[in-house]
């Protein structure tokens with residue numbers, strides 16, 4: 001059954017009792033779940049941080065290696081940001097627009113992603129990248145696999161904010177049939193393990209206006225893009241270098 005929440009009168013601002021209510025969980029596959037409304041109690045704390053990140057790294061429309069302009073506006077925060085240009089798709093520690101490091105990942109983002117991952121069965125998720133996608137009416141994301149990450153042992157955690165969208169969740173091959181999964185403000189999709197490389201995408205966004213976010217949908221996708229070993233490696237000082 002698809003998520004069908006947004007409690008009456010709520011704009012995503014919840015009182016204490018709501019924090020204790022477990023989110024309804026929809027099973028998409030052996031290791032993929034939709035946590036319906038999971039993020040609603042977090043949103044009041046999350047939106048001001050999102051605004052700060054976007055002030056430092058505004059949305060931009062990237063070019064695919066094939067020369068197309070993506071309909072979705074993109075930004076990132078965290079140690080690594082996903083980028084695309086005529087040379088290909090990759091993660092970079094530097095925002096190619098500002099030539100500065102991407103904004104740090106706000107702690108509330110990390111905590112939400114970790115808690116959602118754990119709720120879906122993935123303990124110890126430690127994201128180093130948060131891709132921020134902005135869909136205006138008509139914007140879409142074609143079916144694709146997330147494959148630019150160093151290792152696939154960590155799950156993907158994907159948060160929906162604003163206007164509803166139709167998420168496509170396919171199989172291991174592009175030609176496999178996709179499930180249509182309606183996603184609402186506050187829903188979180190988590191997939192990993194045997195489902196980590198499943199194709200997924202988003203149908204063109206329908207027009208509308210969300211009470212908090214207006215005429216847009218924002219998606220935050222948390223990933224472990226570098227390896228855990230790289231994350232823990234400290235820069236070597238000259239006197240620790242081999243042979244000294």
Ligand SMILES: O=C(O)CCC(=O)C(=O)O
Nearest residue numbers: 131133200201202219221
């Ligand atoms: O917007 C979404 O729900 C999915 C985003 C996505 O597939 C991606 O960023 O790779």
